[in-house]
Each structure stands twice: as structure tokens, then as C-alpha cells.
Amino acid sequence: MKSLETHLRALRSTGRKALVPYFVAGLTPDWIQHVEAAVHAGADAVEIGIPFSDPMMDGVVIQGAALRALEAGTTLDSLCAQLLTLSTSVPLIAMTYYNIFHHYGLERSTGKLQSSGVSGAIVPDLPPEEASDWMKASASRDIANIFMVAPSTPPERLGRLARLSEGFCYASARMAVTGKSSESGQGRRVVESIRAVSDIPTYIGIGISTPNQAREACEVSDGVIVGSALVQVILNGGGADDVENFVTSFRRSID
Amino acid sequence: MLFRSERNEVSDSHTFMSAPDERGHFGDFGGRFVPEALMPACLELETAFIDAWRDPSFTTEYRQVLREFAGRPTPVTPLDRLSEQLGIRIFAKREDLAHTGSHKINNVVGQTLLTKRMGKHRVIAETGAGQHGVATATASARLGLECTVYMGEIDTERQALNVFRMELLGATVVPVTSGSRTLKDAVNEAMREWVTCVDDTHYCLGSVMGPHPFPWMVREMQSIIGIEAAQQLKDLGVENLDMVVACVGGGSNAAGVFAGFANAPTRLVGIEAAGGSAVGKGSPGVLHGMKSLLMQDEFGQIEEAYSISAGLDYPGIGPEHAYLARSGRAEYFAIGDSDVIHALQVLSLSEGIIPALETAHAVAWLLQEAGKEIPLGSTVLLNLSGRGDKDVAQVREILRGQR
Ligand SMILES: Cc1ncc(COP(=O)(O)O)c(C=O)c1O
Numbered sequence: 001m002k003s004l005e006t007h008l009r010a011l012r013s014t015g016r017k018a019l020v021p022y023f024v025a026g027l028t029p030d031w032i033q034h035v036e037a038a039v040h041a042g043a044d045a046v047e048i049g050i051p052f053s054d055p056m057m058d059g060v061v062i063q064g065a066a067l068r069a070l071e072a073g074t075t076l077d078s079l080c081a082q083l084l085t086l087s088t089s090v091p092l093i094a095m096t097y098y099n100i101f102h103h104y105g106l107e108r109s110t111g112k113l114q115s116s117g118v119s120g121a122i123v124p125d126l127p128p129e130e131a132s133d134w135m136k137a138s139a140s141r142d143i144a145n146i147f148m149v150a151p152s153t154p155p156e157r158l159g160r161l162a163r164l165s166e167g168f169c170y171a172s173a174r175m176a177v178t179g180k181s182s183e184s185g186q187g188r189r190v191v192e193s194i195r196a197v198s199d200i201p202t203y204i205g206i207g208i209s210t211p212n213q214a215r216e217a218c219e220v221s222d223g224v225i226v227g228s229a230l231v232q233v234i235l236n237g238g239g240a241d242d243v244e245n246f247v248t249s250f251r252r253s254i255d
Numbered sequence: 256m257l258f259r260s261e262r263n264e265v266s267d268s269h270t271f272m273s274a275p276d277e278r279g280h281f282g283d284f285g286g287r288f289v290p291e292a293l294m295p296a297c298l299e300l301e302t303a304f305i306d307a308w309r310d311p312s313f314t315t316e317y318r319q320v321l322r323e324f325a326g327r328p329t330p331v332t333p334l335d336r337l338s339e340q341l342g343i344r345i346f347a348k349r350e351d352l353a354h355t356g357s358h359k360i361n362n363v364v365g366q367t368l369l370t371k372r373m374g375k376h377r378v379i380a381e382t383g384a385g386q387h388g389v390a391t392a393t394a395s396a397r398l399g400l401e402c403t404v405y406m407g408e409i410d411t412e413r414q415a416l417n418v419f420r421m422e423l424l425g426a427t428v429v430p431v432t433s434g435s436r437t438l439k440d441a442v443n444e445a446m447r448e449w450v451t452c453v454d455d456t457h458y459c460l461g462s463v464m465g466p467h468p469f470p471w472m473v474r475e476m477q478s479i480i481g482i483e484a485a486q487q488l489k490d491l492g493v494e495n496l497d498m499v500v501a502c503v504g505g506g507s508n509a510a511g512v513f514a515g516f517a518n519a520p521t522r523l524v525g526i527e528a529a530g531g532s533a534v535g536k537g538s539p540g541v542l543h544g545m546k547s548l549l550m551q552d553e554f555g556q557i558e559e560a561y562s563i564s565a566g567l568d569y570p571g572i573g574p575e576h577a578y579l580a581r582s583g584r585a586e587y588f589a590i591g592d593s594d595v596i597h598a599l600q601v602l603s604l605s606e607g608i609i610p611a612l613e614t615a616h617a618v619a620w621l622l623q624e625a626g627k628e629i630p631l632g633s634t635v636l637l638n639l640s641g642r643g644d645k646d647v648a649q650v651r652e653i654l655r656g657q658r
Pocket of ligand 1: 508565
């Protein structure tokens with residue numbers, strides 16, 4: 001078992017719900033301090049979004065943030081170097097589109113991620129059918145591959161995705177790209193169908209933007225992923241204090 | 256659907272432009288790189304397409320609509336004056352005479368019929384020049400389907416008349432303001448939108464790109480161009496065609512015409528815009544659901560394409576073209592903006608045909624290469640993918656500026 005999964009299973013056995021905030025790497029010069037503030041406020045793992053020019057799965061907030069990070073010169077090398085300066089230690093999960101790794105080289109990418117302290121990866125445009133090279137490259141580097149399950153995923157695919165997922169299984173609550181939403185979505189149903197075939201930790205993401213939504217999600221799931229709502233705080237000019245307050249409000253709500 | 260008889264003429268036993276493997280690969284390219292939410296829709300579409308394409312009642316209706324509504328078969332025209340001028344024998348396959356003014360109608364007639372067959376009542380589409388958007392709006396109106404078209408904001412300005420055309424046809428046009436605000440971003444936005452409405456909506460992709468089965472399906476629906484042309488050339492007494500030339504954005508008109516000659520001893524030549532040259536300047540990568548050749552920087556960020564013609568303003572190319580290029584079966588060259596207007600004028604003056612700016616790239620290459628890449632005396636088929644009506648306002652501006 002990959003060490004990310006060992007860690008997240010142990011977390012679950014303590015009864016604590018996992019809170020996983022998402023950051024766009026390089027969005028501001030002090031983004032590393034934002035990550036540290038989130039950990040300080042009780043984040044259990046952090047998703048590190050590696051900016052890509054054409055984020056097909058992202059709504060306007062993360063699109064805009066990715067563009068800003070790219071304009072600031074963010075690259076895989078630069079953000080990995082910055083990750084090494086993190087003063088806190090929680091699991092780091094890279095999230096990006098396949099072209100970034102494909103272009104950098106698969107072996108080289110997983111080596112780079114591992115040496116920067118990253119232990120998991122979410123690549124939303126890489127379905128299992130195309131993932132064998134990537135899975136081979138990540139196996140030797142102890143990088144857990146996290147697959148997403150969508151409300152539209154039919155049962156036979158769902159079983160396969162849940163079995164292939166390492167670390168945790170990502171239950172997407174809505175048929176939508178990332179972004180804020182007021183609906184509660186279909187997360188509950190998705191989690192229940194994953195549970196029926198696997199005991200892997202299962203977190204809900206996509207459209208979780210308020211502490212209340214997070215609490216509701218955690219009634220069925222083992223944790224939540226919070227992306228656009230947090231990125232919006234930073235786009236609005238929020239600093240480390242604002243990040244800490246934001247994450248604290250989610251922590252309180254799900255504990 | 257290809258001409259099986261022609262296979263005998265090639266010594267190489269390999270068959271080009273047959274079906275991809277079961278996961279949609281053409282050699283190292285193609286495949287299906289989409290978010291999980293879209294995966295079921297792609298699988299459903301693949302099954303529906305295979306089923307329909309084998310069903311004579313579907314293909315009969317498709318061909319009937321192409322005949323009675325879209326104006327097929329389009330003629331093959333000998334370009335006598337230009338031929339004499341250049342010292343090569345040029346025939347043009349007249350997709351400009353198809354309904355809505357380009358080859359795009361062939362694909363949308365097929366995809367909208369398939370939409371109905373899948374029980375969906377709405378289509379979305381991306382468009383660059385607006386030709387695919389107009390064609391989709393047209394075919395949707397004919398079948399009473401709801402239609403929304405995503406178009407880069409820059410293109411809505413360059414092609415304002417096409418926006419109005421789509422609206423007259425009942426479609427909603429959504430200007431896309433993200434990224435480079437051209438075709439690439441229109442595709443991103445259409446994909447994002449598709450995630451939210453896959454149950455009742457079909458994404459009518461306009462070229463031989465995107466995730467499997469689109470590159471294959473769109474090529475099959477465009478292969479009517481090459482199938483007709485091969486027969487028409489025979490009827491005209493042309494026994495040996497030396498070369499087929501077509502412009503390439505995503506590559507659908509080129510794929511369609513190539514399909515008629517892929518296993519004949521005919522050179523296949525695709526002409527990209529210099530500012531959107533995925534074969535010339537690109538490297539393997541993954542974008543818009545496919546692995547193909549893409550223009551990208553050293554970090555794998557996709558580069559923005561720049562072209563005078565909105566329809567070629569795309570940093571990628573369909574995966575089957577990437578395969579044809581790498582295998583050497585087809586060749587790709589690029590033409591810069593500055594040669595395009597001149598080519599449009601030459602064809603207008605010498606043959607009485609105003610081509611689309613996209614098509615004018617292929618014309619420009621003929622003008623440039625006759626007697627060089629194209630040996631004097633060669634017989635060449637030019638795929639005249641579209642007419643220039645949509646571009647005349649832009650061309651007028653450019654010519655005024657030159658004076
Ligand atoms: C007339 C014409 N030709 C060519 C193209 C390029 O598309 P493709 O390469 O798919 O044929 C377009 C696209 O808008 C077009 O309008």
C-alpha cells in the first residue's frame with residue numbers, strides 16, 4: 001500500500017474527517033505561507049494545483065488563478081523547489097493535467113514529485129484506460145494515484161476506479177467543472193456506491209464552498225476537498241490570516 | 256466506407272485510414288483523455304456511432320440528406336487557367352458549393368442525425384471561423400434540435416456575420432472570453448459545458464479532433480469528399496492522381512479528401528497556417544481529450560496559435576494526421592498569412608472562385624510550389640474546402656490597409 005493511503009486510513013481510524021484544501025501553486029509570491037496557514041488551521045492534506053494553460057475541468061475561478069500563476073512564471077521545477085521550503089509536514093497531493101507530466105517525462109515527473117515531498121497525484125484528464133505508463137512511473141516513487149468517480153460513472157466502471165484508486169477515492173459531487181455551487185449535489189449517492197465496492201477512504205469534492213456543505217458531505221464521506229472557494233479568497237487579495245480563518249471555519253464545521 | 260479496390264495498387268500491405276484500435280489510437284496518437292464525468296458519454300457515443308454506421312437505414316438517410324439538403328455530390332472542377340499558368344493540372348473538389356458554404360455540413364448532418372438516434376434533443380458546438388457553428392445551427396434547425404455554439408470572443412468580432420447567421424438559424428452563440436479567446440478556448444468551454452448536460456446534449460465537435468470516437472467518426476462522415484472525388488476523377492478520365500492538397504486546421508476536410516486516396520499511390524499534402532502549425536512546430540502532447548502533435552512551450556503549456564484565418568487558428572491537429580505525418584504517409588507544410596490574401600485574389604481572378612481564407616492556404620502552396628515540390632506536369636486535386644463569402648469584409652479591410 002502506498003504511504004499516502006496508510007496515512008489516510010490511520011487518520012480515518014481516529015474518527016477525524018479529512019479536510020483537504022486546494023491551492024494553485026505560484027498564485028502569489030507567498031503561496032507557501034498560505035499552505036502553512038491552512039495546515040496550521042487543521043488541514044490534513046493539501047492539494048497542490050500545478051497550473052496548466054488549458055484546464056478543461058476547471059471553472060472560471062481556478063482558470064483565472066492558473067493563468068495568473070503562469071504569468072508569474074510558475075513551472076513544475078519552480079513550485080517543487082518552493083515546496084521544499086514548507087515548514088509543516090502533511091501529505092501533499094499534486095493535481096494537474098496530463099500534458100504537464102507527459103511533457104516533463106513521466107519518470108522524471110514522479111521522481112521530481114517524490115523528492116519534493118508529494119505523495120499523491122490527481123490527473124483528471126487521465127482515465128485508467130490511458131494511465132498504465134503513468135501508473136508504472138508512479139509505482140516506483142510511492143506516488144498514490146487518485147481517480148475521480150463522477151455521478152455519471154456507471155457501476156462497472158465505478159468498481160474499477162475504486163479498486164485502482166490509491167490514497168483515497170475522489171467522489172465528485174456534481175456534473176460540473178470546479179467552482180462554487182449552492183446545491184448539495186449528488187456526493188452522497190456517489191460515496192455510497194463507492195462504499196459498496198471498496199473500503200478505501202472516500203472524499204467529496206467539486207462544488208464544496210461553505211462549511212455547511214462540508215459538514216453535510218462529511219456525514220457520509222471520510223473527508224472533503226475545498227478548492228474554488230478558497231482560491232477565490234486569495235484572488236480577492238486575502239493573505240495567510242484569511243486562509244487560516246477560512247480553513248478554521250471548515251474545520252470547526254466538520255469536527 | 257473506403258475504396259477497397261484501390262488497396263491493390265499499393266505494394267505496402269498496410270492499410271491507411273482504417274479504423275483506430277478499440278481505444279481510439281492511431282499509432283501513438285489519439286485515445287481518450289477526458290475527465291471521468293465525460294467518459295460515459297464518450298463510450299455511449301462510440302457505441303451509438305458504430306451501431307448507426309453499420310445500419311443501412313442510418314447511412315441511407317445520411318446520404319439522402321446530403322443529397323437533398325446539402326447539395327451533394329459537389330462537383331469536381333478543372334481549374335484550366337490556373338493550371339496553364341502554373342504548368343500543373345489542377346482539379347478542385349468544390350466543397351464551397353455545399354450548403355452553408357463549406358465541407359462542415361457533411362459532418363453535422365451525420366452528427367445531428369446521430370443525436371436524434373441517441374434520444375438527445377440538444378447540441379452544443381465550438382466554432383472558429385463560424386463555419387462549423389453555422390453548419391451545426393443549420394442541421395439543428397432542420398431537425399428541431401436546440402443548439403448552442405461556443406465561439407472565441409475574437410472570432411465573434413472577426414466573423415460577426417456568421418454570428419448573426421447562427422442567430423437567424425435559432426442558435427445561441429456564447430462568446431468565450433477565457434485564454435486566447437479563439438478556437439482552442441471555444442473547445443475548452445464546450446467541453447466544460449458538456450460535463451453539465453451530457454444526459455440530453457450531444458457535443459457536435461467540428462473536426463477530426465478530441466477524444467475517441469470523434470476523430471474517427473468525423474473522418475468517416477467527411478470521407479464522402481474523397482470517395483466522391485475519386486470516382487469523379489475517374490469519370491473525367493484522370494487515371495493517375497499525383498497529389499491531393501488540403502488545408503488543415505483540426506484536419507477534417509483534409510482527412511475527408513485523403514480518405515479517398517489513402518491507399519492509392521497519391522501524395523497526401525496538408526497545409527497548415529504558419530502560426531498554427533502543429534506538425535511543423537509541435538511535439539507530442541495531450542489536449543482536448545486526445546494525444547497528438549501540439550504547439551507547446553518547454554513546460555508543456557499550450558501555445559496560442561495566430562492566423563489570419565479563424566478556422567486554422569488552432570495549436571493542435573487531429574491525431575490521425577499526427578500519425579499520418581509521423582508514418583510518412585502524408586506530408587504537411589505551412590503557409591504564412593502574407594501569402595494567403597494574394598492566393599485568394601489569384602483564384603478569384605483566374606477561376607471565378609472566391610475561396611475561404613482557410614482554403615486559400617492550400618491555394619497559396621500550389622502557387623508557391625508548382626515546379627518545385629510539385630513537379631511540372633503533375634495532376635493535383637485541391638480540396639476547395641469553403642467559399643470566401645464569410646471573409647470578404649476582413650479581406651477588404653486588409654486590402655484597404657495595404658493601399
Ligand atoms: C472553409 C474551411 N476550411 C477549413 C477549415 C479548417 O477545419 P478542418 O481542418 O477541420 O477542415 C475551416 C474551419 O473553420 C473552414 O471553415
